[in-house]
Amino acid sequence: MSDRTRSEPDVELLDQCRAGNREALGRLFDCLKDRVYSTALHICGDRSMAADVTQDVFIKVFARLSQFDGTSAFTTWLYRIVVNTAIDHRRASTRTLPLEDAMADSPAPLIDPYARLERRRRIEAALLGLPENLRVPVVLRHIQGLSYTEIAEALEISAGTVASRLSRAHARLARELADLAPEAS
């Protein structure tokens, strides 16, 4: 799993955001924007839509901060909004992109050799080929680094269902990527 250090926004920052402190809202955006964008991107498979989802998510988060009661982790609450918003956007969109092209404009990290980038595109394309109910747990688990329990809370399903969906998702991904061996760690 790549480095997905997730830190919860501290209570003081959230309190300042609830009070409408714009500087605090800006810090919250800076802290969460990549996680939101990346999740949306892997659910929608389209950068423009992912940006729209990200903006919608932050509008909702800023407006609903007072409703966050702290019974779950803030990021779990956030991911629930992200997933629902991304799914809504995807279902409302009439645009369908060929899976091969969906991630093709991905900016190539300078350290990635071409072969490595190509691998990543294949894995992303295979992921986008999964049905939504299988894709989302994979995104939350392996890209965002949520635990089974956090995924269950975010998606409002049982941890057993999370485990089951992940098993089915990986079985299908393995078939799609039968010729691909994991990189040596």
Next chain:
Amino acid sequence: MNQHHEFERLAAFAEDQLEPLERATIEAHLRGCEECRRALADIARSIALANELEIERMPRETAAAMRAQLLKAPRPIRWVAAAAALALLVGSALYWQVNRPWAVMRGAVDAPTAFEQEGRRLHTQLRSGASLDYAPRDDRDAWDWLAAQGAPVAGLLPDHPADQRPRYQVIGAAVDEVAGARASVLSYRIDGRPVTLVLAHRRDVANAPRAGLLSKTVTHRREGDANVLTWSVGGGTYVMVSELEDHGQRACFVCHTERRFQSTILALRPQ
């Protein structure tokens, strides 16, 4: 697709997410099941591939533009709030202009107007057994009938809560000429005591009580056993003659049964 029950937990097994007992169960199954061993190998490989994916950063320009846009958002929200507050203020003023929920009761100092005297006379006739033209089923029916006759009707029709309805009985309704004004006459029993209400257009009533901008003044006069209350509101002038004992406060609940008006009426005291 692998049909074995244990398949559902292979991803959790591969990621070491199972409790020891559950893990031992899967291990026992795997020892004897070639199909699940192959499935586990596939799943473990897929997990390793999925873990190669990384959080992708939002393009810097997109993030900067979005940040600026989001943090600018409070300004229109403030305008919306200001507009909503203004609308509320205007709405409230209009509401009070029509309903004047703040009532001030004062003792009458002037001689009774002809409209009051006629109201008092009608009440005496009704409590002596006179009947009115129409015997309504209920309050709503009475006002509907009066409206159908083209008679003046109250802007605020009573809507008695269910638990209060047994206290009110509307006996009759009529359209009559009262002190030269075409008027609606209603006869009630409230808590078993007779109450008469007369309503005419304010413009038709000589020396009608004035209506304040945000409140109404209710003039109170005690005549024998009866309380005579007069006021103007919503373009109408009213006389109510009641034989209730509390200066007409309970009589006022003919209309003011709704909780939102009760607090204002409960504060009524003759001055």
